[in-house]
Amino acid sequence: MRIVKKFGGSSVANAERVLNVARQIGEDVDAGHQVIVVLSAQGKTTDQLIAKAREISPNPSKRELDMLISTGEQQSVALMAMALESMNYKAISLNAFQVGMHTNRVYGNARLKLIDTERMQMELERGYVVLVTGFQGINRYDDVTTLGRGGSDTTAVAIAAAMNADRCQIYTDVEGVYTADPRIVKNAVKLKEISYDEMLELASMGAKVLHNRSVEMAKKYNVVLEVLSSMTRAEGTLVKEDAKVERMLISGVAADTNVARISVVGIQDVPGMAFTLFNLLSQKNINVDIILQSVGREGTKDITFTVSRDSLEDALAILRENAGQLKYQDLQYADNVAKVSIVGAGMISNPGVATKMFEALYNAHINIRMISTSEIKISVLIDERDVQVAMESIHDQFKLYQISQQ
Amino acid sequence: MRIVKKFGGSSVANAERVLNVARQIGEDVDAGHQVIVVLSAQGKTTDQLIAKAREISPNPSKRELDMLISTGEQQSVALMAMALESMNYKAISLNAFQVGMHTNRVYGNARLKLIDTERMQMELERGYVVLVTGFQGINRYDDVTTLGRGGSDTTAVAIAAAMNADRCQIYTDVEGVYTADPRIVKNAVKLKEISYDEMLELASMGAKVLHNRSVEMAKKYNVVLEVLSSMTRAEGTLVKEDAKVERMLISGVAADTNVARISVVGIQDVPGMAFTLFNLLSQKNINVDIILQSVGREGTKDITFTVSRDSLEDALAILRENAGQLKYQDLQYADNVAKVSIVGAGMISNPGVATKMFEALYNAHINIRMISTSEIKISVLIDERDVQVAMESIHDQFKLYQISQQ
Incomplete structure (x- = not known):
């Protein structure tokens, strides 16, 4: 079998963990597998490098920041190669230049475009474990780029696709998807x-x-993902096209507390006002999630929407700057809210799912402030303090504790 | 003028020093010069990375060690680029891949073969300060190599030669050559x-x-070197072909305490024995410096030579392993010795220089244990504890304190 394994920064944070991961890789080699390993920078290395940059410049250029922080992954792969060598496995570390990991030219948040397979193929055929720097690439100028959040996952999936791997194992600090x-x-x-x-x-x-981008890529290239823990040897969760979640309406409930709600009250009820509002926000790269529009007083309407809590300040600033154009009467906001969602392919053919969710929240005396649905997902906005009770109630209501996939 | 400037690790050890060096570079830009800067890793970074490697493996492969430690210089050039940008200078960092810094394939101690000039030329023409990682290159396999001790000096001189720079300034922690x-x-x-x-x-x-290798290269390509301090703004020392050291027999006296003496006593006086002995040592990359051969008792001879103190243990081990072949009677050694040398182009035409040196040592009651000479150098081996007195005596004897080059 050809396996791509990805380990995050905490899995390789110190010498002991590096050696521990090397032993796991060695077991795959002993079992006769071809192994490519994608690594993140050790522990807090990336944060430390960014702090170093900020000591020198409050606003370093993204090109130079990528050049700086990409050294973290290079250190990880070299150290892992040494660990494998010390156990008498053949191993070779490769950075983005050596692999030929081509991205578009966006520094700090690049997208992978093309991965050269020749060098990796050759090293696998020579019997080497191939250790590749995650999170980074090179662009058309031969400059180093980084892929943004979750970038090492994306590297691993992209390599699995390019190298026709049988499986892409993503090691995290949890044992799988719950x-x-x-x-x-x-x-x-x-x-x-x-x-x-x-x-x-x-x-x-x-x-x-x-990270979303890595799952999207896995779906596009039909790469079978496995989410599992680097600390325990427990079986993980497979992410694949024809997944079987037997007899269950939904497969999970999740909460997101990085949410804030903004209400633009008493905006003029003329065509194009909503477009103008959301266009202003999107121009500044602010993502709007749930939107609710309601009729207000005297020919006006109220538009309520959620943004990530991180971008609340920016969003409010934009709305205030453009108060003249938007002509609203009041601006209200709250950052003590949370989004709780249920997900399941089963709900497509089962119209009662939403009702069941709302019933659980009603029984727990939890107020629903906004609702948003997709084909396989229902989200509600509630007060942040209610998150735990809401999740437990929903989890019980759908008897998720009974889930069994044997 | 086109200038190559090289700063060592201590000159860029922290944010404050990086900014200080950036200001010096900025002055050259303001004066209208084209500037290429070669940097070493910050402070103790390389040592720390080597320590990290040793935590994982007592004997890491040189390929992976090069991959690991080469990240130090990449961090330095990125940080320096940020510092220059923060002062509104245009600057770009380049690593060995981006420059095209080709070496032979020897890991850990590679030799530069060819430097691509296209990228550096382009960046200079765009008005950028070019910041290049010292000490490293890439070999024919696209693997990272490092140049060994003094490697960043060599990088700087090689770039100065390839880019036809008018001057190559080597910044050190001393103000020049004394x-x-x-x-x-x-x-x-x-x-x-x-x-x-x-x-x-x-x-x-x-x-x-x-470092020798950098001076050899400067001589070969006639690159004018300037040795100066990054801390003070004092004028440094120019190293060039037609240097004028007026009316002085010698230009300096130096001591080396990384020396050990080995005596192979009572070796058979047959042809080829010395060759066998030194061949065994050179096969293990042990450099022999001063050699003295003397007649021993009963058709034997004694061979005494010096090696660096670092390689004393290895040298003794080789001699012991091959005792059967070399058939010596005794092996003696001392590591409390030092080599004191005087240097000067003037001594070629002045036969009394050696005498004058020996007279200084005699007056100071210092025993000379071995002597070695070249056209422009005389070295003596003495006890280590005598080094300071020996140097002061020789310095006075030749009135070096009177040197004046105005």
Whole structure:
């Protein structure tokens, strides 16, 4: 089997963990597999490098920041190669130049375009474990780029696709994908399988197991993903097209607390006003999530929407700057809200799912402030303090603790 | 003018020093010069990375060690680019891949073969300060190599040669080349100029201002070097072909304490024995410096030679392993010795120089254990505890404190 394995920064944070991961890789080699490993920078290395940059310049250029922080992954792959060599495995580290990991030219948030397979193929054929720097690429100018958040996951999936790997294993600090965050819902159950679409909805809802971009790429190239823990040897969760979540309406419930709500009250009820409003926000790269429009007094309407809490200040600033154009009567906002969502391919053919969710929240005396739905997802906005009770109630209501995939 | 400037690790050890060096570079830009800067890794970065490697493997492969430690210089050039940008200068960092810094394939101690000039030329023409990683290259396999000790000096000289720079400035922690180490000989004088050959002899004798390989390359390509301090703005020492050291027999005295003496006593006096002995050592990359051969008892001879103190253990091990073949009677050694040398192009035409040196040592009651001479250098091996007195006596004897190059 040809396997791509990706380990995050905490899995390789110190010498002991590097050696531990090397032993795991060695087991795959012993079992006769061809192994490509994608690594992130060790522990807090990237943060430390960014702090170093800020000591010198408050606003360093993204090109130079990429040049700086990409050294972290190069250190990880070299150290892992040494660890494998010390155990008498053949291993070779490769950076983005050596692999030929081509991206577009956007520094700090580049997209992979093309991966040269020749060098990796040659090293695998020579019997080497290939260790590749995650998170980084080179652009058409031969400059180093980085892929943005979750970039190493994307590197791993892209390599799995380019190299026709049988499986792409993403090692994280959790044992897999759960019906809910086990730190919040005590009887949450680990899923054996989940579909790409369900995983995408979970990821976008704050279940920080896999980054969206990597799941999208896995779906596009039909790469079988496995989410598992580098600390335990427990079986993980497979993410694939034909995932079977037996007899269950939904496969999980997730909460996102990086949410804020903004209400633009008493905006003129003329055509194009909503477009003008959201266009102003999108021009500044502010993503709007749930939108609710309601009729206000005297020929006006109220538009309420959510943004990430990180961008609340920016969004309010834009709305205030353009108060003259938007002609609203009042601006209200709240950042003590949270979004709770349920996801499941099963809900497409089961219209009662939403009702069941609302019933759970009603029984728990939780106010629903906004609602948003897609084919396989229902999200509600509630007060942040209600998150734990809401998740437990929903989890119980759908009997997710009974999930069984044997 | 086109200038190549090289700063060592201590000159860029922290944010404050990086900004200080950036200001110096900025002055050259303001004066209308084209500037290429070669940087070493910050402060103790390389040592820290090597320590990290040793935590994982007692004997990491040189390929992976090069991959690891080459990240240090990449961090330096990126940080320096940020510092220059923050002062509104245009600057771009380039690593060995981006420049096209081709070396032979020897990891850990590679030799530069060819430097692509296209990218650097383009960036200079666009008005950018070009910041290049010192100490590293890439080999024919696209693997990272490092150049060994003094590697960043070599990078700077090689770039100055390839880019036809008018001057190559090497910034160190001393203000230039002195008639003797000012920490040992109080009235040592800074030289205004020195020839390549004299500089080579001084370097090989332990005056750790410039690495031999870089001076050799400067001589070969006739690159005018300037040795100066990054801390003060004092004028440095020019190293060039037609250096004028007026009316002085010698230009400097230097001491090297990284020396050990080995005596192979009672070796058979048959042809080829010396060859066998030194061949065994050279096969293990042990450099022998001064050699003395003397007649021993009963058809035997004694061979005494010096090696660097670092390689004493290895040398002794080789001699012991091959005792059967070499058939010596005894092996003696000492590591409390030092080599003191005088250098000067003037001594070629002045046969009394050696006598004058020996007279100084005799007057100071210092025993000479071995002697070695070249056209422009005389070295003596003495006890280590006598080094300071020896250097002061020689410095006084030749009136080096009177040196004047105005």
